[in-house]
Amino acid sequence: MRHWGAILCAVWCVLACVVVGVRTQRGDAFDTDIQTLLPQNALEPVIRAAIADAGGAASRRVVVLVSPGAAPRSADPLRAQQAAADLEHSLEATGLFTPDRADGAEIGRWLFANRNSLMCETDPAKFDAAAVVRGSRALLYAPIAPVSGEMLRRDPFLLTLQLAQCLSPTAGAQLGDATLVSGALNVSAFRIDAQDAVTGAYAAWRARWPDVDAARTGAVFYAADGAAQARNEISLIAGASTVAILVLLMVCFRRPSSIVGTLIATAVSGVGSLAATMLLFPSVHVLVFVFGSALIGVTSDYALHYLATGPQSGWGPVTERVKRVARPLAVCALSTSIGFASLGFFGVAFFNQVAVFSVAGVVTAWWFTLTLLPLFDLRARDPGKLTRWWDKLETPFRAFRWTRTHSMVGAIVLAVVSLVGAGRFAVLDDVRQFQPRSAALASEEARVREALGFDMSPSFLLSYGESAEAAREQEEAALQRMPPSAARYTLAASRFDPSARRRAENERVLRERLYDPHLAARVAELGLADPAPFASSDPAPPRPRLIGSLEGATGEWRFLVAPLGARAALEARGHTGDAILVDPAARYSAVFEHFRALATWAVAIAFAFCAVVVVLLYRTLRALKVLAAPAVGAAMAIAVPAALGEPISFFTISALFVVIGTGIDHSVFLFEAGETDGQSKELVVFLAVFTTILSMGLMAFSSSYPVRSFGIAVAAGVTAAYLFSFVPVNFRGSKAQ
Amino acid sequence: MGHAARVAGKAGALLVALIALGLASAGHAACVDPLAMPVQYGSAEFTQTRHLSGVRAPLVSRGRATIAAQRVEWRVTDPLDIVTTITPAGITQAVENGPPQRVGPQGGGDAFLSSAGLLDLLSGNVAALSTHYDVAREPAGANGAWRVRLTPKDAALAQYLARLEIGGCSRVEHVEVRQANGDWMEIALGPLGS
Numbered sequence: 001m002r003h004w005g006a007i008l009c010a011v012w013c014v015l016a017c018v019v020v021g022v023r024t025q026r027g028d029a030f031d032t033d034i035q036t037l038l039p040q041n042a043l044e045p046v047i048r049a050a051i052a053d054a055g056g057a058a059s060r061r062v063v064v065l066v067s068p069g070a071a072p073r074s075a076d077p078l079r080a081q082q083a084a085a086d087l088e089h090s091l092e093a094t095g096l097f098t099p100d101r102a103d104g105a106e107i108g109r110w111l112f113a114n115r116n117s118l119m120c121e122t123d124p125a126k127f128d129a130a131a132v133v134r135g136s137r138a139l140l141y142a143p144i145a146p147v148s149g150e151m152l153r154r155d156p157f158l159l160t161l162q163l164a165q166c167l168s169p170t171a172g173a174q175l176g177d178a179t180l181v182s183g184a185l186n187v188s189a190f191r192i193d194a195q196d197a198v199t200g201a202y203a204a205w206r207a208r209w210p211d212v213d214a215a216r217t218g219a220v221f222y223a224a225d226g227a228a229q230a231r232n233e234i235s236l237i238a239g240a241s242t243v244a245i246l247v248l249l250m251v252c253f254r255r256p257s258s259i260v261g262t263l264i265a266t267a268v269s270g271v272g273s274l275a276a277t278m279l280l281f282p283s284v285h286v287l288v289f290v291f292g293s294a295l296i297g298v299t300s301d302y303a304l305h306y307l308a309t310g311p312q313s314g315w316g317p318v319t320e321r322v323k324r325v326a327r328p329l330a331v332c333a334l335s336t337s338i339g340f341a342s343l344g345f346f347g348v349a350f351f352n353q354v355a356v357f358s359v360a361g362v363v364t365a366w367w368f369t370l371t372l373l374p375l376f377d378l379r380a381r382d383p384g385k386l387t388r389w390w391d392k393l394e395t396p397f398r399a400f401r402w403t404r405t406h407s408m409v410g411a412i413v414l415a416v417v418s419l420v421g422a423g424r425f426a427v428l429d430d431v432r433q434f435q436p437r438s439a440a441l442a443s444e445e446a447r448v449r450e451a452l453g454f455d456m457s458p459s460f461l462l463s464y465g466e467s468a469e470a471a472r473e474q475e476e477a478a479l480q481r482m483p484p485s486a487a488r489y490t491l492a493a494s495r496f497d498p499s500a501r502r503r504a505e506n507e508r509v510l511r512e513r514l515y516d517p518h519l520a521a522r523v524a525e526l527g528l529a530d531p532a533p534f535a536s537s538d539p540a541p542p543r544p545r546l547i548g549s550l551e552g553a554t555g556e557w558r559f560l561v562a563p564l565g566a567r568a569a570l571e572a573r574g575h576t577g578d579a580i581l582v583d584p585a586a587r588y589s590a591v592f593e594h595f596r597a598l599a600t601w602a603v604a605i606a607f608a609f610c611a612v613v614v615v616l617l618y619r620t621l622r623a624l625k626v627l628a629a630p631a632v633g634a635a636m637a638i639a640v641p642a643a644l645g646e647p648i649s650f651f652t653i654s655a656l657f658v659v660i661g662t663g664i665d666h667s668v669f670l671f672e673a674g675e676t677d678g679q680s681k682e683l684v685v686f687l688a689v690f691t692t693i694l695s696m697g698l699m700a701f702s703s704s705y706p707v708r709s710f711g712i713a714v715a716a717g718v719t720a721a722y723l724f725s726f727v728p729v730n731f732r733g734s735k736a737q
Numbered sequence: 738m739g740h741a742a743r744v745a746g747k748a749g750a751l752l753v754a755l756i757a758l759g760l761a762s763a764g765h766a767a768c769v770d771p772l773a774m775p776v777q778y779g780s781a782e783f784t785q786t787r788h789l790s791g792v793r794a795p796l797v798s799r800g801r802a803t804i805a806a807q808r809v810e811w812r813v814t815d816p817l818d819i820v821t822t823i824t825p826a827g828i829t830q831a832v833e834n835g836p837p838q839r840v841g842p843q844g845g846g847d848a849f850l851s852s853a854g855l856l857d858l859l860s861g862n863v864a865a866l867s868t869h870y871d872v873a874r875e876p877a878g879a880n881g882a883w884r885v886r887l888t889p890k891d892a893a894l895a896q897y898l899a900r901l902e903i904g905g906c907s908r909v910e911h912v913e914v915r916q917a918n919g920d921w922m923e924i925a926l927g928p929l930g931s
Contacts, residue, residue, distance in 0.1 A: 134817075134832070134833065135832070137816070137817055138817065138819055138830075138832040138833075140787075140796050141785075141796060141798040141813050141816060141817060141819060142813065142819050142821060142830060142832075143785065143811055143813075143821055147787075147789070148789060148790075148916075148918055148920055149789030149790035149791035149792045149918075149920055150790065150791060150918070152789060152791070152792055153791045153792075525794065526792045526793070526794050526796075527792060527793025527794035528791065528792060528793075529791050529792075529793065530791070
């Protein structure tokens, strides 16, 4: 039976390697989008779709401001322009970038074709014909207006130029002698292949033009920076925990085969985790690896427990050694899996991945330990010597006795930490504070914003309806209610492509108030031959890409997304009618707050599941004592971060699942030793705990708040759970079966 | 629209720059080499006449251009008040005493509106012209008056701007802007004042 288990495990390991190998060849295998952390069932469908559309469109923007350098040679603006042209060409060459240049001409043709059905005013009743006439005269006599005779014949009041000026976002500041390279990515900015291509092209361009100044902004740069940081942290955490495990294993086991066995078990667990996640999800979030790296400390425990039976039994028969650990490992794997699987109840896509990743890793490690690992751990040449060494190392642990002094010190520490934690307790749900932003990139973004003079906010106006026409009418009504200054800083599709009703109204007003009273005078003033102000464009130009990008659909609903400037976002509040002012960050934060509360209940449910599992397995209420240490650990996982001034969040609460899982593991082995086989487990439990604490503790040094708070909570909780497992807690009941 | 605005911006700035070239004169006594005139700041009256195809009445505007270091102010006073200000930072325009508003998204993207084009020219660095335009001297007229033809090197600009012609003796007195679509504009400059 065990042989079949070994064969099937080997097949799964090979299959997992193949899955990982094949899937990592694809560019979308990994995802770095923070929005993936969002629950999939928390927001209304239209708002969620709109946030996804708006977020996707905004995140695909790439803007680079290229300025002459300070050195005399590079101070020539022409050099900056050449550098900018080279950059645009380089980005286009990636095949992922489309520059904005085409949009200007496209929108110009659209405005000209629709000049008589569009209006600068959001309310046709407020149309100011005198201002339009005055504006057209200024354009006629100014030295820099692009006026032609043909344009005047068809647009005698130069409505096209005036619409272009009033409908485009205001640029209050000046670009000066800098050149703006701007455009959009054709794919998600959070794809690692897109990040590599764009940042690679940018870095190569910087190397070619080191003497010009450049300031960039765009989610692709931030995401690439965050991904690089995450990769570095993963390397540090995984590297440090691996080294710690190697050293400990060499000191305790004194044989390389134990190290090889543990490393293989850990690697197999990792590959199994990743393969299962890749099989179930189209793209694996990069943060899953940060959370998943904690599994190294958990899954290596299983190998340690089996390998420890070598010196403990003098390398007895494999069957006997497996039998010693089979039940406690089953209890550990089951309870830990239940703990991680509980993450799936949150309805958060990201935590679904963590749950699958973790459960698959735990199950693979358990399976490997009981079937294939024994094949690596052959009988030692001098088992007696190694057994004596093991006993020697374990002696201090066995000699340790929990005293009243320990109880008093422990109680004082717990009380102080709890009190300080309660005093400094704070929560954090604001997603804007989760991810640290690169100071260098933020500085460059500030320069770009200053140069553009237009500060977009992440908020947008959402208008929706059962048809595109209804959505347009809702947006028009909202814009009409908003203060003019707020409407001015809103990039709304209906301003460029109004509803049929508004088009007709605009045209009627233009005819009655502009053309009828002023056209004859204008024709006479200019001596216009054959004026044709209502001549249509032939062929009609296609709707510009920019306007199309502001419109979306989900299910039966059509919606319009109108990005707001920072000023408009403030001024529009309370003036949007049926349209909704959406602040994605605020909504995300509300969702995280909601799920923090939900996760707290989930912890209680996980505890209840674990209690049922251990009582059913051991058939005695005495088994509930294995929950005492994890319970204290969970309490300290909250109290310690709070005492350290680290706010509590959804991520802190989710760390409790790891505390429960690993805490139960340790308690189960100690409980098994005392209640069933009587075999001492102190040293191996210490090894298991120590490797876990090391790997988790390093996560506390992450610059990313979610990872850091998770690491601190796990390290504090697991440490507390381990220490508390020595406390003699007694539950009434019969001896374990 | 974007190209049209850019071209118009180039043309306008070029005109102002050429006028500045004219202002940078040593005097009226003899015709000088137009490509070697020393820089001189000041102001001059101008008359701008725009000839558009299909528009029988030429668009005539009058005003005063003021050239200073790092700044050109082109003020139309008739038939209405328009102040166009060009600096290395960009172009702004104020109509009928209204607030200055930035004109066009470009500025840095245009070589001539940048300091290398306009301000180098104002300081007498005529080599900057040959960076962006092919400069050709036309046969000298009566009394040694000279004419220079500037043809844009940039193909995108050449789509809209056919050529520029400047003429004068001791300074630029006359400018013509010939657009690719047949429209053209001429500017006559008065004597330099302070």
